[in-house]
Amino acid sequence: xxxxxxxxxxxxxxxxxxxxxxxxxxxxxxxxxxxxxxxxxxxxxxxxxxxxxxxxxxxxxxxxxxxxxxxxxxxxxxxxxxxxxxxxxxxxxxxxxxxxxxxxxxxxxxxxxxxxxxxxxxxxxxxxxxxxxxxxxxxxxxxxxxxxxxxxxxxxxxxxxxxxxxxxxxxxxxxxxxxxx
Ligand code: CTP
Ligand code: MG
Numbered sequence: 001x002x003x004x005x006x007x008x009x010x011x012x013x014x015x016x017x018x019x020x021x022x023x024x025x026x027x028x029x030x031x032x033x034x035x036x037x038x039x040x041x042x043x044x045x046x047x048x049x050x051x052x053x054x055x056x057x058x059x060x061x062x063x064x065x066x067x068x069x070x071x072x073x074x075x076x077x078x079x080x081x082x083x084x085x086x087x088x089x090x091x092x093x094x095x096x097x098x099x100x101x102x103x104x105x106x107x108x109x110x111x112x113x114x115x116x117x118x119x120x121x122x123x124x125x126x127x128x129x130x131x132x133x134x135x136x137x138x139x140x141x142x143x144x145x146x147x148x149x150x151x152x153x154x155x156x157x158x159x160x161x162x163x164x165x166x167x168x169x170x171x172x173x174x175x176x177x178x179x180x181x
Pocket of ligand 2: 118124181
């Protein structure tokens with residue numbers, strides 16, 4: 001199977017949460033509107049309970065579907081997201097990790113004095129990738145190193161900013177997103 005397809009496949013449970021958060025986000029912010037000791041918002045209105053929960057659960061649900069597809073057609077060589085207990089750890093790592101990476105980045109954006117929605121090059125594009133890799137490595141280290149080989153990691157680092165930009169421009173055009181980044 002083509003390495004590019006494998007890379008996208010492996011990252012789908014980490015890519016989907018952001019898009020789902022944009023579509024389903026809104027309502028009570030994760031920081032309850034509270035400010036940090038620097039007087040700025042802890043996270044800001046762009047990180048909400050609805051978006052985070054929809055993103056994490058939706059990404060995991062999609063991962064379960066992909067797993068079922070991969071095991072239905074084993075000859076296609078599509079990678080599995082682990083089996084048994086590992087499956088849950090891997091999907092939680094990829095999806096919840098992606099949401100967590102994005103939330104942590106917002107914390108630092110606010111500390112840098114950036115308003116909600118301001119763009120921070122490379123951080124906006126890769127925060128969720130690093131978050132998903134870190135949590136997956138913690139929860140399922142063996143699966144992570146077997147699947148995220150150096151080649152796959154390199155491909156993901158190259159294609160993610162491009163895919164991210166493309167989906168955000170679409171999100172902006174359909175008015176789901178306030179800014180095209
Ligand atoms: N969103 C959400 N909950 C999250 C992540 C995203 O509700 N955990 C929704 C919000 O409506 C948010 C939109 O998805 O405005 C776009 O996400 P993102 O670009 O990450 O947030 P920004 O609004 O740009 O805020 P920040 O500057 O903190 O990144
Ligand atoms: Mg943003």
